[in-house]
Amino acid sequence: xxxxxxxxxxxxxxxxxxxxxxxxxxxxxxxxxxxxxxxxxxxxxxxxxxxxxxxxxxxxxxxxxxxxxxxxxxxxxxxxxxxxxxxxxxxxxxxxxxxxxxxxxxxxxxxxxxxxxxxxxxxxxxxxxxxxxxxxxxxxxxxxxxxxxxxxxxxxxxxxxxxxxxxxxxxxxxxxxxxxxxxxxxxxxxxxxxxxxxxxxxxxxxxxxxxxxxxxxxxxxxxxxxxxxxxxxxxxxxxxxxxxxxxxxxxxxxxxxxxxxxxxxxxxxxxxxxxxxxxxxxxxxxxxxxxxxxxxxxxxxxxxxxxxxxxxxxxxxxxxxxxxx
Amino acid sequence: xxxxxxxxxxxxxxxxxxxxxxxxxxxxxxxxxxxxxxxxxxxxxxxxxxxxxxxxxxxxxxxxxxxxxxxxxxxxxxxxxxxxxxxxxxxxxxxxxxxxxxxxxxxxxxxxxxxxxxxxxxxxxxxxxxxxxxxxxxxxxxxxxxxxxxxxxxxxxxxxxxxxxxxxxxxxxxxxxxxxxxxxxxxxxxxxxxxxxxxxxxxxxxxxxxxxxxxxxxxxxxxxxxxxxxxxxxxxxxxxxxxxxxxxxxxxxxxxxxxxxxxxxxxxxxxxxxxxxxxxxxxxxxxxxxxxxxxxxxxxxxxxxxxxxxxxxxxxxxx
Numbered sequence: 001x002x003x004x005x006x007x008x009x010x011x012x013x014x015x016x017x018x019x020x021x022x023x024x025x026x027x028x029x030x031x032x033x034x035x036x037x038x039x040x041x042x043x044x045x046x047x048x049x050x051x052x053x054x055x056x057x058x059x060x061x062x063x064x065x066x067x068x069x070x071x072x073x074x075x076x077x078x079x080x081x082x083x084x085x086x087x088x089x090x091x092x093x094x095x096x097x098x099x100x101x102x103x104x105x106x107x108x109x110x111x112x113x114x115x116x117x118x119x120x121x122x123x124x125x126x127x128x129x130x131x132x133x134x135x136x137x138x139x140x141x142x143x144x145x146x147x148x149x150x151x152x153x154x155x156x157x158x159x160x161x162x163x164x165x166x167x168x169x170x171x172x173x174x175x176x177x178x179x180x181x182x183x184x185x186x187x188x189x190x191x192x193x194x195x196x197x198x199x200x201x202x203x204x205x206x207x208x209x210x211x212x213x214x215x216x217x218x219x220x221x222x223x224x225x226x227x228x229x230x231x232x233x234x235x236x237x238x239x240x241x242x243x244x245x246x247x248x249x250x251x252x253x254x255x256x257x258x259x260x261x262x263x264x265x266x267x268x269x270x271x272x273x274x275x276x277x278x279x280x281x282x283x284x285x286x287x288x289x290x291x292x293x294x295x296x297x298x299x300x301x302x303x304x305x306x307x308x309x310x311x312x313x314x315x316x317x318x319x320x321x322x323x324x325x
Numbered sequence: 326x327x328x329x330x331x332x333x334x335x336x337x338x339x340x341x342x343x344x345x346x347x348x349x350x351x352x353x354x355x356x357x358x359x360x361x362x363x364x365x366x367x368x369x370x371x372x373x374x375x376x377x378x379x380x381x382x383x384x385x386x387x388x389x390x391x392x393x394x395x396x397x398x399x400x401x402x403x404x405x406x407x408x409x410x411x412x413x414x415x416x417x418x419x420x421x422x423x424x425x426x427x428x429x430x431x432x433x434x435x436x437x438x439x440x441x442x443x444x445x446x447x448x449x450x451x452x453x454x455x456x457x458x459x460x461x462x463x464x465x466x467x468x469x470x471x472x473x474x475x476x477x478x479x480x481x482x483x484x485x486x487x488x489x490x491x492x493x494x495x496x497x498x499x500x501x502x503x504x505x506x507x508x509x510x511x512x513x514x515x516x517x518x519x520x521x522x523x524x525x526x527x528x529x530x531x532x533x534x535x536x537x538x539x540x541x542x543x544x545x546x547x548x549x550x551x552x553x554x555x556x557x558x559x560x561x562x563x564x565x566x567x568x569x570x571x572x573x574x575x576x577x578x579x580x581x582x583x584x585x586x587x588x589x590x591x592x593x594x595x596x597x598x599x600x601x602x603x604x605x606x607x608x609x610x611x612x613x614x615x616x617x618x619x620x621x622x623x624x625x626x627x628x629x630x631x632x633x634x635x636x637x638x639x640x641x642x643x644x
Contacts (some may be wrong), residue, residue: 044614
């Protein structure tokens with residue numbers, strides 16, 4: 001029996017895992033003939049909307065997610081909010097994020113259909129991914145060969161995207177002379193750590209990368225080098241970190257602090273983030289042992305830009321005075 | 326005519342201005358309350374500095390620091406604009422060469438700066454909470470009816486400082502009231518408060534920092550003898566309070582201006598104390614961010630704007 005697939009108008013909140021899997025998702029839904037509506041970049045209005053809807057205990061990025069979902073709600077037929085339990089073997093996603101679909105349904109008035117296929121790759125990654133793809137497709141009435149093909153297209157797009165980001169890291173290899181600052185010295189390499197949804201959300205994350213660049217730094221992001229490097233560094237820890245996102249950050253931190261040319265590390269965290277509170281402290285201790293300057297910036301909804309700027313300015317000043325050109 | 330360098334530190338609670346001679350000696354200093362009005366504070370400060378110097382001077386350079394450094398820089402025409410950490414570190418190194426730890430407690434913030442071989446290697450500032458800063462001491466002194474100037478002296482008279490929870494200003498206050506009701510003498514409570522604040526500072530701001538001597542204690546709170554003693558007890562080392570402890574930020578800013586050595590200073594002249602500066606704010610409706618834009622005007626001319634995330638307003642002003 002051939003089912004005519006409906007043209008869905010799907011909402012994807014520009015928050016949280018959007019910053020990890022956007023190319024995958026968009027390519028997948030488009031290949032299945034759906035229209036994908038992504039909410040606009042975070043603004044104060046979206047953030048305020050999220051804060052008014054979310055439970056007080058949620059971390060700021062989750063609150064912002066609510067804001068994006070609420071912005072989309074009246075504009076789409078369904079929201080895509082996968083329940084991410086695990087994206088790799090024996091590692092997990094934060095429980096607050098696992099519960100997103102349920103919390104959203106409870107918080108948003110006139111909530112449209114929420115497509116919340118479970119993604120659990122913790123035991124059998126291949127099967128888990130297949131099931132997640134199948135369930136997502138089924139929710140919009142697609143099945144069979146077409147879904148497989150869409151999955152392949154999405155996977156290709158995703159890997160391509162990851163490779164391009166690593167490429168960008170290589171473009172700024174330390175030997176290059178471009179971007180000499182007005183002070184006449186090559187920019188200081190600064191490793192910027194944190195969840196993608198903080199680092200790449202310019203409003204929520206206060207565009208730390210831009211600020212560091214304007215202060216004469218050259219930012220290296222976790223996605224600018226092969227993830228295997230971070231994984232390898234993490235293996236030297238006494239115990240395996242089983243929070244996927246936390247381990248990514250820890251791996252990036254360890255890898256970057258081992259690089260001679262990296263002058264210092266900045267870790268951007270969100271107040272109320274459980275894994276961050278542990279990983280951040282752990283990373284700071286390792287950095288301390290290695291003698292690598294480490295700045296921890298914690299964001300919450302009351303964080304003023306002035307305080308962040310003073311800290312960044314003082315940090316870059318310190319790096320510049322420590323390593324004279 | 327003598328040449329001087331000016332350092333201006335516009336903080337949340339106080340505005341400090343100092344003048345250096347060309348050899349880097351501090352020749353005049355003014356400490357004023359900002360009272361939420363930085364512009365009149367800066368003007369008043371400059372007027373007083375000029376009066377103290379008592380002669381015509383050429384300003385060879387101006388440095389600004391503190392949370393109002395941007396405003397002060399535009400208003401006065403500064404040559405160097407620096408954050409408080411760098412300014413305080415520079416000043417402490419000048420006064421105590423070889424200093425390895427700087428404890429600074431101001432009105433609404435506190436910081437620790439770690440230096441090694443004269444270079445800042447680590448620092449921390451208090452997070453959102455202002456517990457354990459000057460404002461809290463001020464408030465408690467007022468509540469107890471003690472002039473803040475006598476607070477430290479009173480703490481020194483304590484025999485058995487009581488233990489007060491210093492984590493949070495609100496809880497510390499309830500704890501103090503409770504101790505008062507129980508009948509503990511005032512000096513023991515005051516000394517207990519100093520110890521609680523030091524504990525709080527070392528556990529929060531100083532967490533994980535390697536505090537090595539020489540230790541310099543500066544900022545307005547360093548005036549408090551009770552705090553000085555509490556610090557040296559907790560650290561088990563002598564705590565040095567520099568002569569100009571209250572204006573070290575401004576001192577550092579002036580030193581940085583002198584170090585930069587501009588050929589001609591951008592200083593807009595002491596006449597600016599008589600000019601009419603005004604700030605105004607508006608909410609930009611250009612996008613959903615609704616940035617609160619602030620502008621500084623002199624007469625009818627807009628000198629600077631800030632507060633917008635996109636630069637639409639701040640870049641529109643030709644400086």
